[in-house]
Amino acid sequence: MQNEPLGSKILSGLTVKSLLAEYPNSFQVLDWEGNFVSVTERFARFLEFEPKEIVGKSIVDFAHEDDKENTKYTFDSLGENPNIVNFENRLVTNSKEEVWIIWLLIPLRESKIILGFDRDVTIQKDISFEFLLQQQKYKSIFDNLPMGIAITDEKGKIIETNKTARTYFNIQDGELLNRTLNIRKYTLIQPNGSKIYPRNSSLMRALRHKEVIRNMEIGLIKEDKITWFDILATPIPMENFGLAVAFLDITQRRHAEEKIAYMAFFDQLTNLPNRNSLIDKLFPIFEEARRHGNLVGVLAIDLDNFKIINDSRGHDFGDKIIKLVAYRIRESIRVYDLISRQGGDEFTVVLPDLSNERDAAVISESILDAMTHPFVIDGERIFVNISIGIALYPTDGKDSNTLLKNADSALNLAKSQGKNCYVFFTEELQTVVAERLEIENRMRIAIIENQFTLMYQPKIDLYTKKPTGVEALIRWRHPERGLISPNVFIPISEETGMILAIGEWVIKSAIQTMRYWKDEGINDVSMAVNISTKQFKHERLISTIAENLKLFKVDPHDLEVELTESSVMENADAAVRTMQEIRKLGAKIAIDDFGTGYSSLGYLKKLPISSLKIDRSFVSEITSDKDSKTIIHAVSNLAHNLGLSVVAEGAETEEQVQLLAESGVDLIQGFYFAKPMTSEDCLQFLKTELGISD
Numbered sequence: 001m002q003n004e005p006l007g008s009k010i011l012s013g014l015t016v017k018s019l020l021a022e023y024p025n026s027f028q029v030l031d032w033e034g035n036f037v038s039v040t041e042r043f044a045r046f047l048e049f050e051p052k053e054i055v056g057k058s059i060v061d062f063a064h065e066d067d068k069e070n071t072k073y074t075f076d077s078l079g080e081n082p083n084i085v086n087f088e089n090r091l092v093t094n095s096k097e098e099v100w101i102i103w104l105l106i107p108l109r110e111s112k113i114i115l116g117f118d119r120d121v122t123i124q125k126d127i128s129f130e131f132l133l134q135q136q137k138y139k140s141i142f143d144n145l146p147m148g149i150a151i152t153d154e155k156g157k158i159i160e161t162n163k164t165a166r167t168y169f170n171i172q173d174g175e176l177l178n179r180t181l182n183i184r185k186y187t188l189i190q191p192n193g194s195k196i197y198p199r200n201s202s203l204m205r206a207l208r209h210k211e212v213i214r215n216m217e218i219g220l221i222k223e224d225k226i227t228w229f230d231i232l233a234t235p236i237p238m239e240n241f242g243l244a245v246a247f248l249d250i251t252q253r254r255h256a257e258e259k260i261a262y263m264a265f266f267d268q269l270t271n272l273p274n275r276n277s278l279i280d281k282l283f284p285i286f287e288e289a290r291r292h293g294n295l296v297g298v299l300a301i302d303l304d305n306f307k308i309i310n311d312s313r314g315h316d317f318g319d320k321i322i323k324l325v326a327y328r329i330r331e332s333i334r335v336y337d338l339i340s341r342q343g344g345d346e347f348t349v350v351l352p353d354l355s356n357e358r359d360a361a362v363i364s365e366s367i368l369d370a371m372t373h374p375f376v377i378d379g380e381r382i383f384v385n386i387s388i389g390i391a392l393y394p395t396d397g398k399d400s401n402t403l404l405k406n407a408d409s410a411l412n413l414a415k416s417q418g419k420n421c422y423v424f425f426t427e428e429l430q431t432v433v434a435e436r437l438e439i440e441n442r443m444r445i446a447i448i449e450n451q452f453t454l455m456y457q458p459k460i461d462l463y464t465k466k467p468t469g470v471e472a473l474i475r476w477r478h479p480e481r482g483l484i485s486p487n488v489f490i491p492i493s494e495e496t497g498m499i500l501a502i503g504e505w506v507i508k509s510a511i512q513t514m515r516y517w518k519d520e521g522i523n524d525v526s527m528a529v530n531i532s533t534k535q536f537k538h539e540r541l542i543s544t545i546a547e548n549l550k551l552f553k554v555d556p557h558d559l560e561v562e563l564t565e566s567s568v569m570e571n572a573d574a575a576v577r578t579m580q581e582i583r584k585l586g587a588k589i590a591i592d593d594f595g596t597g598y599s600s601l602g603y604l605k606k607l608p609i610s611s612l613k614i615d616r617s618f619v620s621e622i623t624s625d626k627d628s629k630t631i632i633h634a635v636s637n638l639a640h641n642l643g644l645s646v647v648a649e650g651a652e653t654e655e656q657v658q659l660l661a662e663s664g665v666d667l668i669q670g671f672y673f674a675k676p677m678t679s680e681d682c683l684q685f686l687k688t689e690l691g692i693s694d
Helices: 006-011 016-022 041-047 065-080 122-144 163-168 202-209 251-263 275-292 306-313 315-332 357-370 400-416 427-448 486-496 499-519 533-537 541-551 565-570 572-585 616-620 626-641 654-662 679-690
Strands: 028-031 036-038 085-092 098-108 113-120 148-152 158-161 187-189 213-222 225-235 243-249 295-303 338-343 346-354 375-377 380-382 386-393 422-424 452-461 467-478 482-484 526-531 559-564 588-594 611-614 645-649 667-669
Touching: 065 085, 065 098, 098 122, 122 163, 148 163, 163 243, 202 213, 202 225, 202 243, 225 251, 275 295, 275 338, 275 346, 275 400, 295 315, 295 357, 295 400, 306 315, 315 338, 315 346, 315 357, 315 375, 346 357, 357 386, 357 422, 386 400, 400 422, 427 467, 427 486, 427 499, 452 499, 452 679, 467 486, 467 499, 467 667, 467 679, 486 499, 499 526, 499 533, 499 541, 499 559, 499 679, 526 588, 533 565, 533 572, 541 559, 541 572, 559 565, 559 572, 565 572, 565 588, 572 588, 611 616, 611 626, 616 626, 616 645, 616 654, 626 645
Parallel strands: 386 422, 467 526, 526 559, 559 588, 588 611, 611 645, 645 667
Antiparallel strands: 028 036, 028 113, 085 098, 098 113, 148 158, 148 243, 187 213, 213 225, 225 243, 295 346, 295 386, 338 346, 375 380, 452 467, 452 667, 467 482
């Protein structure tokens, strides 16, 4: 009996208990409704459950959602017609994986239970499904590949083509092909233009010798046009199959490569060599200079205020100027000097074989002189100035990148010194550049670590001798370098865009201080904040002011926005619109540093402003320069006639204050009355001067 088959034992009427004891890992026991009565350790591990988590539950509970109905139907049928059945379904494991099971279900009528023999066929199912899927994919991919494919037999006869190949060669779908690699409808040519003869073609040789062909270009002449193909051919190691040939249309690529080859080395607007072309030529120039002990000059040239021309006249007009400037530079340098356009309004000139720095200066002066004559464009005379930065090989650098960078640094210095000039790169300049970079990096940290603070300088009414306002002045208290002047970090913040974050912080902090002072009894004292040019143009300025006034419950009339004369006049019409928005909020506007810019008196009367601040340079010279006193007097009269008040900043002596009073100035801001102070010190100053007790 020990070797008797399991089926025989079942038929002999063995009890389920004895079967489980003798075959503990062979089958699962379910009741007539399909609920698990007992399960094997193997089956439980397979489904990633403990046996006790399965026993008592229905097999339907573990079935895949799509197989639940079929599983339930199978067991319902067994209850009505208890015969041995095979069926398959998917079960879901504890980790939510799907497994395929083939079941042999043997119902035991007397016991009203079902023995379920399970077999995992997941792998077989995956393989079968993948095989069918791959067949479908192959057909779809083959027919829809974006390249033509032709398959030949061992004699070169084309026996199959895909849709793309049939398009290339005008083959109709379903057309019986009577073509081989030797018989063609169209002429094929090589890249050099010579005709390809069929019997001697590389494809036939590859077929005969069972070789692989890669990266072979051929041209197909059809309707007087050439379509270029990149060919890949490979032998097919199957009976009656010869060669698989792939045709990839590269016509557009060839045209693009020709265009790119030009664009990679030449500027399309001026037809001058571009930066890539220039760099390729610099190394041999440097080597020649090294052998002969000469210098090489690298000039970085940039048009002054070209953006204004582009913005006001349009890019087409600007392009015409660029082309004319390129021509004049070319005419101003030596025949063997190199000129290239770097992009935008930037040019680079390379001066080989210089004996000394003076040679570079002479050529730079020649270029500057050429720009003194007006350009005539569309009947209009236009004057264009340029700035030039000069770096020399080998003193300022021994490789192209270093020299180009140093020439750019010298160019920036030329622009900061008033433009329309040339400047040499020096070690001192290198120090300045390194210092600027360090400050820029430290500023980013300063914003994060709140190293900025505000100081407050009162404005004194000359008639009442009482403070009527204060100006918020930003300071940078660096943890290592101490106090850093705004004259150092504000220009850098403007260039890098960090001024926007700093400016928003200043507005918020100043308005918050106003709220604190008002709570301490300070009223009728305005707070002035400086707005940078970039922040003045930014779309968030109005909302930033409005949000903080609302947040800290401050009367807008107590806030004064100070704008520089130059920022307002850069685009006067747009500036007026922004200023009107500020006035709608209720805030006042002052023009700062008045007298140093280029404002139009005609526009001045249109500006919605409340006061003018005379620049400190006039105040400092009022006792020694008669013209400064005259200017201050004239500005005061002008302002009063327009209904504006006049503020003079920078007054430090009694004599200056006296002369300013005689000139009609209304308010004074300067060390004579008060230096910039912290918030607490300024609060005490205001309380004392206004007679407010703590």
